Amino acid sequence: MTHELHDITLVVNGRSHPIRVEARRTLADAIREECGLTGTHLGCEHGVCGACTVLLDDQPVRACLMFAVQADGRAIRTVEGLAHGDTLSPLQKAFIEQHALQCGYCTPGFLMLGTAILEQNPDIGDEELIEILSSNLCRCTGYANILRAVRAAAAAMREEGVA
Template sequence: MRYDITLVVNGIVRRVGVPARRLLSDCLRHDLGLTGTHVGCEHGVCGCCTVLLDGEPVRSCLTFAVTVDGRQITTVEGLAGPEGMSPVQRAFAECHGLQCGFCTPGFLCTATALLRQNPTPTDEEVLEGISGNLCRCTGYQNIVKSVHRAAELMAEEEGR
């Protein structure tokens, strides 16, 4: 049996029919063709599948698509604005906060939510904020630098 759901994904209303047990990560990737959301562990441990649900980071591999009917979802594809990359994306590129890139979409979504809640986090707050995301390639130093640089870029854009 399929259930018709409506999702607002990256600002676009999308209707899709899904089985009751379809995970949000699979709906985004396979039904909607948004392959930026990566699936790593499929147990909610690695954070690669993190997307923003009504602005809050969630593990899309643990979320049934039918449970988010009518909600706002932002994937990594939706972080950039019409002018190009978001401050968080620019900072990760500038500070080498990515290596192979597999975990990057989850980190970008997590960092975006973190900086919305706390625009000037300390090192400890950044480490706590990204602690649910795993990277197998880095020692996290450049990821932490990237989050701080993104905070600077966001402050510059807002004139702080």
């Protein structure tokens, strides 16, 4: 009974993935293994590091702290969905230009968190921005360049919006 399989559909970056999983399979594992989207990384599997951050109905959540069955039919966005073809999102570009990544392992989580911030509160103040970014761990950069990248992306988006 405990290994009963559930047929669900994960809608990731607009594409439906009909999958069959045990109830205990985390959303993060299902995205990675069943949907084959390995950009979402696992850094702790206990909800502290934020590497597995994805957007669930446009809200950032930790994919290791949900079961896949709970996300059945919900709109999920992952790092693979940020770029449009060859065109990187302003935040992806800013991460490269501001050297906001080194090993790149935490990067997808920060990109998804940053994307949500830019969508919901592009004029966010520094203090609140730092507070929100403190939810994710990075072991390489010391964070300053990540902050800088989010600000640079916000500025670029403002400019684009004006133009």
